[in-house]
Amino acid sequence: MNLVLELFAIAVVIIGTAFSVIGVLGFMRLPDVYTRLHATGKVSIFGVVLLLLATVALTPLGFAKGLVLIVLLVLGGPATSHALGSAAHRLGIPLRQALRDDLQALESSDHPEPQRVG
Amino acid sequence: MVMAFLRTFVVLFGVYLAITGNLEPANLILGLIVAAIITVLVPPRSRAGSLSRLPGALWGLIRYLVILAVDIITNGINVARIVLDPALPIRPGIIAIPSGCHNEVATALSAHAISVTPGELVMGIDEQFTLYVHCLDVTHAAEYSAQAQAMRRELLSKILY
DSSP, X not given: OHHHXXXXXXXXXXXXXXXXXXXXXXXXXXXXXHHHHIIIIIIHHHHHHHHHHHHHHHSTTOHHHHHHHHHHHHHHHHHHXXXXXXXXXXXXXXXXXXXXXXXXXXXHOSSOOOOOOO | OHHHHHHHHHHHHHHHHHHHOOOOHHHHHHHHHHHHHHHHHSOOOSOOOOGGGHHHXXXXXXXXXXXXXXXXXXXXXXXXXXXXXXXXXXXXXXXXXXXXOOOHHHHHHHHHHHHHSTTEEEEEEOTTOEEEEEESBHHHHHHHHHHHHHHHHHHHHHHHO
């Protein structure tokens, strides 16, 4: 049982670290604010959650405490990304290589009638 | 009204016990007091539904969380692959997705579910509850996200009753 737990923790640490590194790589490679938010905000959260799982398995942190931390992280992370992205768009920071921008039409017209998908 | 207070109280007490990780009587009493004070200070705004719909809501919640977890994992791997690809095959853009819910809480939860998925980020919501989503891959998201949102709306209507 202990061995299984340790193997699980090691696997999760490796995957979590890999995702954190990929998050940083994405931050450097992607072209603008909005795409970079995807790399740092989400992929990094993925990494941190996996590292927390390993912490729960290996250290006497306690299952419930780790679970509360994971829930708070998953609830708070997207709000941060949204706040940064929304603020950047309001300030008029341009999207690079963008194929379409439905939000632009809404913000520039007096009577918003956005083009809808689906 | 009592049900709504009780729901907040139970959740707060559970979180307190989880954080302290200590089941001694003194700590239990302190937890009850803290939870009671916060419950009184932050009155619940939503009404609680009837108990008979609770199993359906819980089942909906479990399905919602499982679908969300699968979405996060598959999209996380997708974004990792895009970042590691030497050609960096991104097609970024902002698309409008009607949330379909006429309820602020359901719209906010939909926005959270979209934002927590790697590769998709809600930039804003307008008065008609349309979500403006920035995607790393617009062409893929445009055909896929509308039906994902329809399923999410159906599950959320069960959970929130």
